[in-house]
Amino acid sequence: MSITRDDIIDFIYAEARMLDEGRYSEWLDLWLEDGHYWMPLDYKQADPHLVTSLLYEDNFMLRLRVERLNGERTFSQKPKSRCHHVIQRPFVDEFDVEAGHFVTNTSMHYVETRLDEQFLLALTATHELKLVDGRLRIANKRVDLLNSDAAFGNIQLLP
Amino acid sequence: MGKYSDNPAAVAALVQPHQVHKDTYIDAEIYQLEMRHLFSNTWVFVGHDSQTPTKGDYFTTQVGDQPVIMVRHSDNEIHVLYNRCPHKGTKIAIDRSGNTGKFFRCPYHAWSFKTNGCLLAIPLKKGYAQTEFNDSESAKGMQPVGAVHNHRGFVFARLAVEGISFEAFFGDSLSSLDNMVDRSPEGRLEVAGPPLRYMHQCNWKMLVDNQTDTCHPMVAHESSAGTAVKLFDAANWPEDKPKPVAMEIIAPFMSPYEFFEDMGIRTWPNGHGHTGVHHSIHSDYSAIPGYHDAMNETYGAEKAAEILGENRHNTVYFPNIMIKGPIQQLRNFIPMGPDKTLVESYIYRLVGAPDQLLARTAMYNRMINAPTSIVGHDDLEMYERAQEGLHSQGSDWINIQRLYEGEEDMSVEAVENGTTERQMRNQFDAWSRFMTMSMPNSEAAE
């Protein structure tokens, strides 16, 4: 398959839609097994290991997170949260068809709501995508919140 | 003035041996009195001295509801000053941390102060020549808090000028802090990065209580820890593949009641206490290559084994911090209002120990204490539901009776069954003492 910039951009939009529609198993299948979802705590944080992050999750943790959302005794999800991503057209920062390696940079507004509360996060997502067996997959995803150093209440779904 | 100000008897009556009145958690006047009395009369955590390593470094925070600056002066001493200009009140420092050089300068009219608070200079000084300015309170400069004590890097302040000494307030409870520091082969900790900041719409005491509530993990955390265990069991994990780290950090929260009963709770006078006397959810972490050798080298095998044999779970330093020695973590529960608490979770590096230890500490912090952590979601949901529920007229009392056998003496150290609520009773014993001791008519409360 010959991959185009549009394919890359469509992928980013499709991922956001999956999260908004709660299609989590489909979303998990986008991921490569050894990928990490990283949400730094500090602006321009370079190291996910020796300082704290908001999230730095491997495949097992992401599966746990998703599995938990549907659990019978997940009290913080009774009633359930909903989320909504509004995304700006992604920049394709790296486009290496030969290596099957792509990097995008996407500005988004993320809204999460539960009960009477709703909050808004502005963020930039950096996706590292790989073409594996003709299919685009997420190798790593980094989400930088504009106000990553602010004090938040629960952020329960996935920005 | 309402029913509790200048009425120590009414305040003291909110605490009974087996139950406490809901006003302790929801009443606005009680909250104001906590800020004025409880957080003034006790020793409250400010920061760690590695947050201000060089002269002129400062760090801004709160003691109770009082904005303060912790700063390293030119003689290397740490000072804690109220963050208020003695002229018209402007906050001097707004950044969470920074270096101010040799002096602070107020951004409003440029009065300047040495880093120990003393007034250094005023523009147009001659305007005060005929005014007996030197006799004013403002001439003294930025006000220091009542007293400051640095215990092995951990800086505490007492706002009240007169009061209980640091040693008398903490006594043997300092063994938990000491153990955390001793786990460094150099006997020294350093703060590692900024804290996680997590806002809770509930009273600060909900959080403090929960640190020694050993009957909630297997219930409230079934959704996170329970699901982790289920997922792992279903995965038929290959023997040779390293176990997911979540299993080491999160799964122990699902330990059965017996585990928590057997682990024990120790209480000390003045509201301090800890879970995990005999073992804890931190006991079975995997060994990190090189660490034991470094410890043996410093302390000798016997002493090193003794230090590492302590696996205290949560130590509460009354009123509002909790530390976890085995994972080098400190949580500060900062009151923001009767129904609002900011939690700051700090991690520390054991100086001289392998980086892998710090990596585990950072991992623990984000997996358990982040606003994005599923374990944190479980807890916050319960605190906020409790805070809402307490506003109902259904009942006025909160029960803290588990394993109460009558007539407890909180002035002595005790070790009991790990599911007792004695530590909560201990906190309220201290609460009512430090709340009322400086109120007018305080004999009435006795």
Ligand code: FES
């Ligand atoms: S208010 Fe600070 S100098 Fe005037």
Ligand SMILES: [Fe+2]
């Ligand atoms: Fe908990």
